[in-house]
Amino acid sequence: MEITSNFIKTIMEEDLKTGKVDTIVTRFPPEPNAYLHIGHARAIITNFELAKQFNGKTNLRFDDTNPVKEDSSFVEAIKKDIEWLGYTPAKILFGSDYFDDSYELAIKLIKKGLAYVCDLNAEEMKEYRGTLTTTGKESPYRNRSIEENLILFEEMKNGRYNDGEKTLRAKIDMSSPNMNMRDPVIYRIIHIEHHNTGNKWCIYPMYDFAHPLQDSFEGVTHSLCSLEYDDHRVLYDWFVEKCEMEHVPHQYEFGRLNITNTIMSKRYLKQLVDEKLVKWYDDPRMPTLAGLRRRGYTRDAIINFILSTGLSRVNSTVSSEMLETSLRNDLNTKVKRVNAVIDPIKVIITNYPENEIEWIDVEYNNDNESFGNRKISFGRELYIEREDFLEEKPNKKWKRLSLGLEVRLMHAYFIKCNEVIYNKDGSVKELHCTYDENTKSGSGFSDRKPNGNIHFVEASTAIPAKINLFEPLLLDSDSKKELVSRLNPNSWQTFNGFVEPSLKNIEILERFQFIRKGYFATDYDSTEKEYIFNRIVELKSSFN
């Protein structure tokens, strides 16, 4: 699958055609202050795929210009996620690699009379900036001489001032209707150790200043970012122009991706971790890439999902079903589908001989012929899924077992339910059924149609297994109350179920909640083997 058509691709094609650029260079610039989530996947995949399609290249650049928020532990996690998605950055860089350069360029701006050191504190600066509907007023420090600015800025760099005491600002236009142009701060004082540059610096460039310059240094041609930076583009261009950058990159904005019933904002994900409502950012219930990976999502499912949602200048909210569909389609070709009964009720086939087991050679129900066959067993005592039985057929759409009705046991025979045995509490204990030996699967029997197909496992040969069901983060409200209440223990439930005999050595399985159109657990000896194996190990330890 590849990116079919979107406005950025069109721009790139045009730029290539007109010779505006020779090679497409993009970059993915995460701030290393959290784990990547599925929303970031849109930016990652767009940047990498687009460059790939045009034989260009993509850098990974950690945007680490604010040491108070960032941490190198996130750097590794982010690298791992990108690698997992199958992308190899042309270069891996840090914003902090350019601190010397941006310092020099700041001096250049001062010398051109386009930047000044300002003594206003944060509160005063806010006052002077004005509001959305009123213009700002100029700082009293705005017209310091170039010489004075040069000295003060150097003193800032040398640590003579405390945090917040002075800033370096671009001299643009305090009456601009675009707030970003009202003399934005380009350097601030922060006396804190930086995870990359240590204590070398106590002044750090702001995003708006650093970013366009970094893009330029790296030869980025198309700098993609989200819609909220639209207002910043004019500033972006201003810095590139005024700093007289040789290479001129261009910024293009696209809409953010949201998914229904999922929280995606960094703030809430952090809250879940901080309040220990989840174990960590890679908890399988989290919509982070690491969480989805642990949960069994494949890279292709995620990439196909992102590509199928397209890209535009609209912040979109796509249905979570699309994500599930991508996964189901991908798994269907990669992961063998096998029988597992998660919440069993016993079925006795009263007309089947005791102590006899029949082995049936069956195909996997996958879109992958290379999987070959395996054997499943059939006998007098079976387990079926509790939800596959209702005493009375509730409506004509019910395609499962009911009293007096006949269904096909997948790969085996038709059975008819004759009697329901109850527990004392009124719940169903077991079902007494009869089978029709003429109806064996593959025999060509076609005299009558069953009321559906259900799966089963044979009781004596089935392997007991703990089967996990993860409920995804289903949060449709921003309120904290909602956040907490939805994260009940049931969001991670373990059932004592049974799996078919071919699944030896597996004690814990997941039945993906999203494979709801069918009742199969997945056996993981597939292309995702390594991850799956690791996940099972992790899960085991999680439950101890």
Next chain:
RNA sequence: UGGGCUAUGGCCAAGUGGUUAAGGCAUCGGACUUUGACUCCGAGAUCGGUAGUUCAAAUCUACCUAGCCCAGCCA
């Protein structure tokens, strides 16, 4: 009379003046069935509104409406 952006079926999204407005997801109807999966048929929009320009507009213009973003020494 702050500025910017956006508006195509339930959800995404192609379409850049000229066939019956692609496709995916979801839904409904049907066929098939060793999963209600898969597959296969079939169903649904006149393009936020209004007025213009034009032989011809979702595509151009004007006005209107709605939604999102911006007043961090965050990114």
